[in-house]
Amino acid sequence: MNLSDKKATLSFSDGSPSIQLPVYKGTIGPDVIDIRKLYGQTGMFTYDPGFMSTAACESAITYIDGDKGELLYRGYPIEQIAHKCDYLDTCYLLLYGELPTKEQSQGFHKRILTHTMINEQMLSFLRGFRRDAHPMAVLTGMVGALSAFYHADINDATQRDIAAIQLIAKMPTLVAVAHKYGVGEPYMYPQNNHSYAGNFLHMMFATPCEDYKVNPVLERALDRIFILHADHEQNASTSTVRLCGSSGTNPFAAIAAGVACLWGPAHGGANEACLNMLTSIQKMGGVAKVGEFIDKVKDKNSGVRLMGFGHRVYKNYDPRAKLMQETCNEVLSDLGLEKDPLFALAKQLEKIALEDDYFVQRKLYPNVDFYSGIVQRAIGIPVNLFTGIFALARTVGWIAQLNEMLADPEYKIGRPRQLYTGAPRHNIG
Ligand code: ACO
Numbered sequence: 001m002n003l004s005d006k007k008a009t010l011s012f013s014d015g016s017p018s019i020q021l022p023v024y025k026g027t028i029g030p031d032v033i034d035i036r037k038l039y040g041q042t043g044m045f046t047y048d049p050g051f052m053s054t055a056a057c058e059s060a061i062t063y064i065d066g067d068k069g070e071l072l073y074r075g076y077p078i079e080q081i082a083h084k085c086d087y088l089d090t091c092y093l094l095l096y097g098e099l100p101t102k103e104q105s106q107g108f109h110k111r112i113l114t115h116t117m118i119n120e121q122m123l124s125f126l127r128g129f130r131r132d133a134h135p136m137a138v139l140t141g142m143v144g145a146l147s148a149f150y151h152a153d154i155n156d157a158t159q160r161d162i163a164a165i166q167l168i169a170k171m172p173t174l175v176a177v178a179h180k181y182g183v184g185e186p187y188m189y190p191q192n193n194h195s196y197a198g199n200f201l202h203m204m205f206a207t208p209c210e211d212y213k214v215n216p217v218l219e220r221a222l223d224r225i226f227i228l229h230a231d232h233e234q235n236a237s238t239s240t241v242r243l244c245g246s247s248g249t250n251p252f253a254a255i256a257a258g259v260a261c262l263w264g265p266a267h268g269g270a271n272e273a274c275l276n277m278l279t280s281i282q283k284m285g286g287v288a289k290v291g292e293f294i295d296k297v298k299d300k301n302s303g304v305r306l307m308g309f310g311h312r313v314y315k316n317y318d319p320r321a322k323l324m325q326e327t328c329n330e331v332l333s334d335l336g337l338e339k340d341p342l343f344a345l346a347k348q349l350e351k352i353a354l355e356d357d358y359f360v361q362r363k364l365y366p367n368v369d370f371y372s373g374i375v376q377r378a379i380g381i382p383v384n385l386f387t388g389i390f391a392l393a394r395t396v397g398w399i400a401q402l403n404e405m406l407a408d409p410e411y412k413i414g415r416p417r418q419l420y421t422g423a424p425r426h427n428i429g
Pocket residue numbers: 265266267268270297304305306307308309310311312313362364367368369
């Protein structure tokens with residue numbers, strides 16, 4: 001951390017002496033005020049539910065400028081990464097800080113693509129779930145269960161690196177077996193000759209009865225979905241992984257905590273919720289009913305939100321949504337689905353929302369999930385698996401952030417304070 005020339009002076013209206021606090025400068029983005037000594041010097045805590053103004057850590061992995069609508073992985077703009085790199089090179093970048101050379105890239109691809117099998121006993125564990133269990137329930141359990149099969153000492157950097165490789169390699173297998181189990185089809189074992197995305201398509205859609213040929217357009221689309229979801233700095237699930245890992249727990253268990261957090265509709269569950277929303281508007285009458293639906297969204301008493309719109313950090317168009325829209329056009333055109341009614345509906349919803357005062361004033365723009373559901377549906381991925389795909393892609397971000405925290409000699413167990421509003425001490429009877 002760079003100490004800036006500035007110092008923050010905090011004064012209190014109750015007459016307490018004012019105090020000086022150090023200010024740190026990042027490479028880009030807002031400076032931060034170091035309040036670690038605040039309690040010691042004043043006896044007061046800060047209060048910031050939802051972390052609206054609190055930086056919980058220092059990080060060199062991902063940067064978002066929400067006002068500009070900019071996303072950088074290790075300093076590289078997401079648009080360049082999406083157009084010039086594949087997902088595994090992106091994983092390398094997030095984990096190790098720089099894009100790989102050709103040899104490093106080949107070595108990393110090989111390392112990942114030869115660790116894709118899961119311990120066969122994991123399948124017995126899977127069979128304990130009901131067939132109709134939500135795939136995110138299955139994944140939360142299965143990722144947690146990896147800790148029982150693959151041992152990793154969180155304090156050892158080499159073992160943390162091995163855990164990172166195992167997680168990135170095995171997540172597609174876990175998502176695919178969760179899907180196959182749900183639909184009652186035989187599991188398809190990974191095949192190392194495919195790309196990362198191609199192998200996932202194979203495990204999802206091949207059957208032992210006939211040859212399966214990977215469609216390169218769908219392969220590229222899936223790879224892009226993975227890239228766009230790979231990391232997003234200190235979001236709810238990443239912060240969950242950091243907090244969980246800060247106790248020194250097993251890394252697979254910490255990632256399972258991230259999967260659990262991601263499930264919610266305000267976070268990774270939004271892609272599933274967005275597609276369900278589009279389907280229900282379609283059932284109501286489609287494009288003709290968009291105005292009525294938007295009125296409902298604007299009515300605070302309705303409890304209805306426009307899913308796939310709005311973001312805590314982006315107060316501009318989410319740059320990932322633009323890239324996802326590009327992919328959406330490519331996939332629908334390849335599959336001859338340009339006239340897909342849900343896509344037309346999404347475009348109309350977006351158009352109206354972007355012109356409406358309610359959304360303009362609150363700076364609500366489409367986020368990545370607005371279009372990712374349409375792409376996934378076109379690929380043939382069931383709606384209830386969308387968040388599982390997100391979890392698969394975000395695993396690299398979680399593990400990169402966890403490893404960054406653990407490598408920092410200054411890290412401490414996370415332990416927020418509170419404003420207690422319960423009963424004061426009193427006696428029984
Ligand atoms: N539809 C309608 N109104 C909305 C929406 C929405 N999608 N999002 C925010 N608003 C309104 C709120 O009602 C609030 O209005 P008010 O100021 O009149 O009370 C204002 O915009 C600010 O909203 P907050 O909920 O305070 O914003 P916050 O930063 O806490 O929430 C969130 C961000 C959770 C993403 C929110 O925009 C939302 O619920 N969006 C829909 C779900 C979604 O798409 N989530 C995916 C996020 S991206 C991701 O995780 C990959």
